[in-house]
Structures are given as structure tokens and as C-alpha cells.
Amino acid sequence: MRYSLILLIVLIPSVLFSQAFTESDIKQLAEQVNQKLKGVDVGNGITARGCIAVGRTLIYQYDVPEYWQAPENIKEELISNQKTAGAANNYYLYDIDVDFYYYKGNSLIKKVSIKSNEFSTYNFELGEYLSIKNHPKSKEVNLKLKPPIGWEIEEGNRPNIVKKFTKEGNTYLILIKENMTFFSRSEAREMLSDESFVNEFVQETSSVMKNSEIHEKSIVTIDTYPTLHFKVSGKMERSGITIPMIMKCWVVFYEDKIVFLQSMGINNAEFRALEQLYFMITNSVIFPDQYN
């Protein structure tokens, strides 16, 4: 438990604003942990030998007594312990693999390898369908999607925001605006084939951020409707503090409306981890009217 706390203390400042953890960072981390951990009695006759790093893998080494037998489910127990201690999420976010080596004398008697994604504490599960039909702000758009389990479902506090899902500073929202006229699906696809239009549209949508940079941009389909997908990073000022932000957006051209399915958060490893969830939410979207 102790070394987990050390890890947390080291990593927490990084979690908030850093975007990546390099091998050099991991090596530095291992050295810090090793200094704190070496020779510590972790209980049950087990003594920590130390901590080293090889590539993106942290290796914790222990000396165990002669009578020690590795439990059958030692891997699951170790993962559970790390989650309980709060270190698991950081391994996951920063893509750090962890090995545990157990020695009797100079003989390595047990090695447990845990990949970073096995430490995920995120619950990427979706709930039942939520519909915005007849919502006062839906502007007649009939749409339903599955919200993520464990997130708050809130009403939008601005005129065009219909609903938003929030958790710990991360947001996924449904925003609907009027388009200048009706566009059929083929007309919308033709419009989106114009590169200059797309670039201008993305720039305008991400104008809330300063020094914006486009990371991804593509034309996709959401339940048969042509959609512009893009990911943009930039900076935003909140209460005098400039924060690196990132936005991942799907813009659906639906009849005479533009539906924004927009996720936003601090530009860090957590957002990258949540991208999979945002993709799942977006992929659940259905426009039922076309089937009536």
C-alpha cells in the first residue's frame, strides 16, 4: 500500500495537465519509488527489494520467505489492490505496464505481468436509451442515444444544449442548431466533400479555444446521416488559469438542423482513455423518424 501512495504523490501533479508519460518519465518514477521502497517490510514476511523500469514497464521486486506460496489468483489480487489504492487508474491512463517479481534468495520463483489496460477503472458501459423527442430545445429533432452508466445526466444550461452527461469535469453534450435550409443526405455529403467548407466549419466550431490545432478530421455516417468528425485541441481560460483543452466532436447534418455530439475535457491521458466511451455513446445514436 505504501508504494502505491508514493506513486500517487508522484503522479497526481502530472495527471492534471500532462498529456503523456515517456519512458524517461517512467524510469525517473522507478528511481523515486525505489528510494522510498527499498528494504521496506510489506507484511507476511515479504520485503521489497526495490523498483526498476524497463521500457514502459515498472518492475517491483520482492524477497519472500521460504514457506511463501503465491496465491492462485495473485494477479487479480494485485490488480484489485492497485485499484483500491488508487494507483491503477494512473497506470492505465499513462500506459504503464507493471511486473511483480518474487525471489527466494536469488531465485525468481514467481513473475506476475499486468498490462496497463488491465488496470482500467473506467466503466465503459452504456445505459438504456434516452430520447430527446419533444424536448423543448430539440428543435423537432427526434434522436435517442445511450448515456454512460455512472455519469450525471443534466439539462443543458445554454439555449442550444439539449442534454449533457458529466463526470469529474468531463462532458459529453447534445447541441442542436438551425441550418440555413434543408439538406438531403446526398446534398450534405456533397457539401462535406468541399475541403474548404469543412476546414472553415471546424475552425468556427473550435473557436472557443485559442491556438486550436486539428488532430483528426473525417467524414463518417451516424445512423445513415452524413457526419463531420474532428478532434481539436487548444487552450481555454477559466478563472484566470489557462488550461489545455481538447474537443472531440461529431457534427450530424440532419434535415434542416445541425446536431453536435460534443465531448470536451482537459487535454490529458484521461480524455484519451474516455474517447472510447465517447465513441460508444455516439455509435448508439439513432434517428427514429426515418424508419416511420
Add this chain to the structure above:
Amino acid sequence: MGKYFYTDGIEKYGPYTKEELSNQKISRTTKVWCYGMDKWTELSKVPELSNVLNSIPPELKTDPPEEEVSKTADTEPIQNKETKTPPPKKNEKSSSFSKWLIAIIVVILISLFAYSVIQNQSEVNQYNEIAANSYDSDEDFDMYVQKFYRDLEFYGIYPKKPKVQIIKFSKLDQLDNTTHIHGLSFGSGDDDRIEIYINPSTWKQFNKPMRYFLMYHELAHDVLNLDDLEAKSWNEGKLMYPAISSYENKNMDDFIESAHALFEKQSE
């Protein structure tokens, strides 16, 4: 003294003395003959009949004089008809025909006028009945009007906004001769008026694309003053096709593209 015959071109009359000839219904151009003349000659060209000519009043319709026929080698056989009633003239016959023709035309015109009046009255009666059976509802018809004008402006068409806008349900499903009608517009040709009545039964059955087809169709009548297209197969799918009840398989893309096709054509 010779005796003269005259002809009206059909019969020949005489013989008459000059005095007697003066009393016949002849004109300057009536052809006369007497023994010794080569051929029938206009009265005005027979010198010895100048006295007769001078006694003839100004040109009127005259009945051809009776003609007495005498057979000679140099002349056409002339039949002797004394005191015979002149036959009806050719121009009298044509005059009679003209009168009948005019009479028939007048009767036709009067009939058409009467039919038009009756028809108009019938239409007025129908309009009054439809308007009287109309009612307000929660349906947001104004939304369709706003979108219609918005879409027109996108295509550079700026029609006048009307002073009067009436769009209501009317019990077309309960009135005579209107149960099959989905919508009626009465503002065509009047730029100050949009007046549309919708059949509530069909509206209820219509899906979203069909409602848009119906509303834009009726608005195109009133705002753009467009008529229905002919119910021909090549017009099927277009916004102004008159039988949109056949559009139940159309989707919003079909509606959007048909509206855009119409607006594009109007903007040219």
C-alpha cells in the same frame, strides 16, 4: 315597240313594254333582253331603256322582275311567266342561315355564362362551407410557413409576406365532395393572402415527409401562385404533383430534393 324580258339570274320575266318594265322590280344592273339583242345586257347599258333607267330609284334590294320567255334562234329559251310571285332570293337564304347561326352562338354563350355563374356559385358555396367548418388547433402550421420562406430566401426568392395568413384544419373529411382532398388553398393569385385548409383525418395519417409535401405544395399555390402539374407519370415525385397521397413511401430526402428542384427552377 319591242318588248323586253329581264332576269334575276334564276328566272326570266316578261315580256314587258318599256312602261311596264319601269314598274318591275329591277335595278340598274338587272339584265334585260329583247328581240334583236345578242345577249342579256345590264339595263344601264341599253340606251333605248334610258328612260326606264332614269325612273329607277337608288339601289335597294329588288325582287327580280317577272320574265316572259319567247323562243328564238339567237336567244336562250325564255319562259313566259306573267304575274308570278318572285322566288326567294339567294341572299335571303343566306341571311336566314346567318340569323340561325347567330342565334345558336348566342344560346351557347348564354349557356356557358350560366354554367360559369352556377359553377362559381358552387365554388363560393363550397368555400363558405369549408371556412365555416374550419377550426383552430395546437398544430404549429406557422412553422411550415417560416421554413418555406426561409428556403425560398436561400434560393434568392423573396415573395411578399401576406397580410392575412389562415391555415387551419377544416372538416373536409365530413363535407360533400371533399373527403378525398388533403388540403385546399384559396390564396393563389392574391399576394396578400395565405389561406389553407387541411383535412384532419389525412393529416393524422400522414407521416412527417408527407406533411411537409402537403404544406409546401399548398404554400406554393398561395405564395408562388403555382398550379398543379398534370397527373402524368413524368411529374410523379415533384412537389406540385396533384396526387401526393401516392407519396407514402417517400422520405424526407425526397421531399427536400423535390422542393429544392422547384425553388431552383423558380429562381431562374
